[in-house]
Each structure stands twice: as structure tokens, then as C-alpha cells.
Amino acid sequence: MIVESTAAQNKQSTLQITGMTCAACANRIEKGLHKMEGVSSANVNFALEKANVTFDPAKVDRKNLEETIKKLGYGTVTDVAQFNLEGMTCAACANKIEKGLSKLPGVTNATVNFAMETARVEYSSGDVSIEDMQNKVRKLGYKAMIKQENQNAGDHRLDEIRRQKRKLLISAIFSLPLLWTMVAHFSFTSWMYVPDFLMNPWVQLVLATPVQFYIGAQFYVGAYKALRNRSANMDVLIALGTSAAYFYSLYLSLDWYLMGDSMHHGPSLYYETSAVLITLVIMGKLFEANAKGRTSEAIKSLMGLQAKTALVIRDGNELTIPVDEVIAGDVVLVRPGDKLPVDGVVLEGISSVDESMLTGESLPVEKKVGDAVIGATINKNGVLRIKATKVGKETALAQIIKVVEEAQGSKAPIQRVADVISGVFVPIVVGIAVAAFLVWYFLVTPGDFGGALEKAIAILVIACPCALGLATPTSIMAGSGRAAELGILFKGGEHLEQTHKIDAIILDKTGTVTKGKPELTDVSAEGNESDFLRLVGAAEKNSEHPLAEAIVAGIQARNIDLPRTESFEAIPGFGIKAVVEGKQLLVGTRRLMEKYDVNAKAAYEPMSRLEEAGKTAMLVAIDNRYAGMVAVADTIKETSKAAVSRLKEMGIEVIMITGDNERTAKAIAAQVGIDHVRAEVLPEGKAEEVKKLQAQGKKVAMVGDGINDAPALATADVGMAIGTGTDVAMEAADVTLMRGDLSSIPEAIYMSRKTMRNIKQNLFWALGYNTLGIPIAAIGLLAPWVAGAAMALSSVSVVLNALRLQRVKIRS
Secondary structure, eight states, X not given: OEEEEEETTEEEEEEEEEOOOSHHHHHHXXXXXXXXTTEEEEEEETTTTEEEEEEOTXXXXXXXXXXXXXXXXXXXXXXXXXXXEEOOOSHHHHHHHHHXXXXXXXXXXXXXXXXXXXXXXXXXXXXXXXXXXXXHHHHTTOEEEEEXXXXXXXXXXXXXXXXXXXXXXXXXXXXXXXXXXXXXTSGGGTTOOOOXXXXXXXXXXXXXXXXXXXXXXXXXXXXXXXXXXTOOOHHHXXXXXXXXXXXXXXXXXXXXXXXXXXXXXXXXOXXXXXXXXXXXXXXXXXXXXXXXXXXXXXXXXXXXXXXXXXXXXXXXXXXXEEGGGOOTTOEEXXXXXXXXXXXXXXXXXXXXEEOHHHHOOOSOEEEOTTOEEOTTXXXXXXXXXXXXXXXXXXXXXXXXXXXXXHHHHSOOTTHHHHHHHHHHHHHHHHHHHHHHHHHIIIIISTTOHHHHXXXXXXXXXXXXXXXXXXXXXXXXXXXXXXXXXXXXXXXXXHHHHHHTTOOEEEEEIIIIIEEEEEEEEEEEESSOHHHHXXXXXXXXXXXXXXXXXXXXXXXXXXXXXXXXXXXXXXXXXXXXXXXXXXXXXXXXXXXXXXXXXXXXXXXXXHHHHHHHTTOEEXXXXXXXXXXXXXXXXXEEOTTHHHHHHHHHHTTOEEEEEOSSOHHHHHHHHHHHTOXXXXXXXXXXXXXXXHHHHHHTTOOEEEEEOSGGGXXXXXXXXXXXXXXXXXXXXXXXXXXXXXXXXXXXXHHHHHHHHHHHHHHHHHHHHHHHHHHHHHHHHHTTOSOHHHHHHHHHHHHHHHHHHHHGXXXXXXXX
């Protein structure tokens, strides 16, 4: 699979690779791609079997990248789709469609058969979708209906698992009799019965040979390709170890035969060592492949959220079509209980929509005409008619999946350590094995070739660096996937790693700590409150000021009907003047009251208290007599106080930044428990505040939701964008918090810490297997078959440990 995106002069491609067996393979491909002229960066992920390459299309293209990978001894995967076509009238039509499809980015080959009215397209699913191809054919004046998807991004893995299962079965059938003879050699199993014919060298040769050269062919092929490219990998170690055991046993068998020895049982042989080793390695690889598949469960579950079909109204008819065939501008009917198939805007209807899959908010959100709705959310009760605005790869869910896939495919800086180690590991291990053989053969047990060989084989096998290559990427995949399920999108492994280092967080006030939308909070009336609010609401409904909108919304929420306004005048800097039901109303500041000689001094003290609490208070006079007061405030989000408290518990300094005046800022900060406030900061000054903290040696995270937060988000060590904010802020950020509240911040840091701890555990155990296993094998305390089992278990245990991240529970 190949994915491309243009960034400035360069293109970025993702290639799905087959044939890698360990981290050394990934390193070799990475180095090979780096050497190509025009390639500026290459990153190969062993666990995902993907390579991300940035290159100059003027100097190198996709085919060159594929050819280089093939020369290095590996393969690439291409997706295939087949369509039935309608509307063609001649061969020229077929040629037109073929050329149109071939021009799409990501399409490597397109063939149209006019006689059969079909099209076969080879493409990269990350760059071009089935829907894109169908839209292209539609624009050309024809219709394409999906016939068959021969292959998708995961099929090659399933095929490989099936092949390995078949090989394991054959290998086990031939190896079990040999294992029987080996186990019977131990003193504690001397009671076991072993048929005499199984001890015959020729019988053992017949059993071991298919395992060595048919089942084990993949190791020889891999070793040859590695050595041809002047490097070494796991295949080299397995091929060396098993070949040494097999060919030494063959030599002993021939010697026994040529000597005419009449011994029925023959000499001590090592056929079982090579056969059982190959069987164990294949079994370990099978377990590993199955476990690795589970690390991408988050992507599968996200994809499973999407609706499969949509009920579209076209030409007055209701048509049920695949969701891939919905186009922007279509009118879609969504019945109660149905998933919304695409992102859109409500044209008709009122309903509540469950958006928990996207925001984590358990309560359904009310939707009415004009409101935006998101694909894959669930319509709860009313019938909605929506206009599709974003379809296919443009939907919110598709964008989330893309971010998670990119994060899972990226490398965390800590992985570089494992890459360096695995790059030099195999040659060192071969050297240690040769040294151990010589020491045993010449010094410890002089002349015992078989015994010395056993020690060397055990070292070669126990030292396979598979687990080391899996240690980091599997944790990144599982950790970022689990975070996505919690509504936290890390844009890459480096951001997931960096987040755990944070020791200071700057929070933007408006829209981050607070809701970003003012609300009516306080009412003080000299007479009947309902009558008072009725008149104030009627006066304010003519104003376009955000504070006026908040007052009117708060009054209407109390089910108070507003009468008609007879006249209205906005007085800039003071407030408003209006006539309602023959009464003159003044609503505004102290200066407005003084301007019209209204005696409202008794209200000044309670007004000041409200202002000290961060609220905007307005005095009201009716017919030049003070009648009461209303206050509006940008209220804090329900989760802000608990989130700040938890961040403090985690040892993180919390700072709030705002352009508001210091009194209002401190009032808001006090409500949520923030001790440090930077007030009256201009938008361009927010990035400077981040730099000041960084200059003090702190790792700083900036959390914001507005366009004016983008520079600060980009400057911070980790930029976190509130998911309910603007696209610009989310683009500039390293982490997107989809839920739109501060509780996601400690959760993001917690997931980062858990993931980094998991990576360190994996690296410790991966290196532990090797560093402890090599000396144990060297002193003769580890039989080769036990080394093989331990090596297989090391990879599986690392992947299973990473999978624990998928069950991480976040403290509420």
C-alpha cells in the first residue's frame, strides 16, 4: 500500500512492506531508502510493516522506491478494486475512463475492458478511495459500481498467518518424533519408550530434511538477501544455528555408515535440535503475528463506527446506497436509531444525537435546523433531513482514523536506541557464538565438537533481536489507539513520548477553562422579577452585542415571553436605551445611569462584588428610576476545577493566560484553583509567555482553542488543541482533545506516562532475554531447543505487554 501527500516541493508516501522478520530488516530498508537521491527522510515501522518516505518527485518516484525495497529482498503491497461500468458506447469511452483513473494520485495501474464493461484498478488505499474513483468516473459522464475488492490493507497479513499455520502443522508432524527421541535422553525421562527405528540416523535424516529445507527455506532466503546487502538479521542467526546442527548430524551419519558401524542406534545426533528450533521459531512468529494484529484494534473499532449505507433523497425518490456513494450536497434522511452516514447540516427536523463516540460526552446533544452533525454519531429520537457537507476522507471520523494511523506508524525518539542496538547486535552475537565454540572445543571439553556446537547454536538462537524491534512500535500502536478511544489524538509517536515530560501547562482562559460563551448568571430586581426580566429581554433583543444575546437567551430559557420593542438605541460605551410598552428602559454602566441622572448608588457596591467575581454587571432603570441589575459571565466548564486539581496532584504547574483584565482573570482562576495568572496578554504575546517558561528549563504544554492560540501551540513543547475549537488551532497542535474539556489533559499525560513505562518495560525485557540468555547459553546451561522457546516467548511477551495498554482505565 502506498500513500502520498504533497508538502511544499516534496511528497510523502507510505509503503506497506512484506517479508520483514526483525528490526534489523527495518533498519536495512530504512538505510537503503535514505541512500536514494531525492529521498529526504525514511522511517520504517517493523510492527506495522510500513515505511513512511518523504522524497522529491522530480528525482525519484514510487516505482523507484518499490524497486529499491525489492532489491533489498522485500516486497510491497498494492490494493486492487474492480468495477462494473455503465454508459460506455465505444472503445473511446473505455480509453477516456482508463486515462482519467490513471491520473488519480495513488493509482498505479488502471485497465478498462470495453467488452466486459469492467475496470480493474491497482491503487493505494491511503491516498485514493473507492469513492474518489467512482466520483472521477461520474465526472467523466459514466457510472462505476464496485464489483469486488480483491485486496485490502490487512489481507496480506491474514494470508501470511494462514501460510505460517500450514507450515507449523507440517513442521510439527515431522519434528514431534525427533522431539520424542530428544526428551527420552534426559535422565528423568529414561522410563519413556522410544521405538528403535526412530533412533536410526537415516530415519532422523528423513524427518529433519523437509523441516530444514522446505519449512526453513524462508530463513535461508532471508539470510541470503541480508548477507547480499552486507548486513545481518534474525534469519542469519536461525540459518546459521540450524544449518550447523543439521550438517554436523549429516556428517556424523555418513561417517557412521562409511565406518560400517553395526551399532543399531547410531551416534549422538542433532537433527532434533535444528528441526525443533525451526518449529519453535515458526510457532513464535505465528503467535507474534496474531498478537501484532490486535495492536491495531483501535483502528478497526473506529472504522466499525461508520455507517454502511445511507438513505438519500434524489429526484424526489428515497434511495438506500452504500455510504461511499454519497456525494457532497446530497440530502440524507436519518431515522431514529440510525447512524448519521456523513457530516452535514440539519435542513429539517429536531432530534437529540449521541455524539459520545467523538466527544466522550454521554448526554445526547439537541439538534435543530442549521446545526452541524457528525457522521457515525447516532440519531436518538426525531427524524432528521440533513445536507451532506463532508463525505469520504473529509468526514470527522475519517480524519480521526487518519491521525491515529499516522501516529501508530511514526517513531518515538526512544525507538532510535533500539534501532541502533539491533543494527549492530547480530554481528556481535555471531562473534560471541564463534568465540564460545572455540573456548569449549579447545579449552573446556577439548575435541568435543558436538558439545561446543550446541553452545554456539544456543547463543545464536537466544540472541535473535525480534523482541527488541517490537518493543517500542507495539506500545506506541496500543497506547495511541487507546488514547484515541478516550478522545485524545496524538499526532505522532514523538508527541506521545514528549507529553510525559511536561511539568508546566499554560491554559488559555476563554473556551478552554471557560465555556467561551457568556451566560446570564445573576438577576436582582427591585419589583417582580418576571416582569423585570420581560422588559429587559425585550430591550436587549434588538442588540447584536454578545452580552445582550446572553441576557436574552437566559431570559427565554426561563420561558418568559418578550413583548415588542417600540424604539431602540445603542449608546456605545454606555449601554442601550429602549421603549417597551410605553416605558423607557436604560440598561448599561454606572456612567449611563449618571448620564440620565438615575440614582443607582445603592447598587454600586453589589455591582463591584459581581465584577470582582469575574462577571459583567449591568444596571437597569425604568422611567429613570433604578429597577435592578443583571450580570453575565463566561462560566467555567464543569470539569475545569477537577482537572486542575488532578494536574497539581501529578506535580504539574498550571498557569492561566488571557487577554482579559487582571481582576476578571484572577476571579476565574480562583474558581478553578489556578495559582498563576498571566492577564492582559495580547495574542502575539502568548508565544512569548511559553518561551519565558521554556527559558526556565520547563517542558511546557500549551492548551487553547482559538486562532490566536496557534503561535503559542506551535511554540510549546507540546501543543494541545481543544477539539471543539478551530481547525487552525487543531492543525498547529501536537495533541487534539476531542472532548473539549480540561479533564482530557491529565488523561493525555497519564496515557503518555503509561505508554513510556510500557516501552521501558519492553526494552528491559527484550534486552534482558538477550543479555542474560547469551552468558547462560555460553556456559552450557541452555539447550538450543530451550533457547528457541525462550526467543519465541520473548517476542510474544513484549507484544502481550504492549496490549495491556488497550485496557488502561482512566481515573474519573
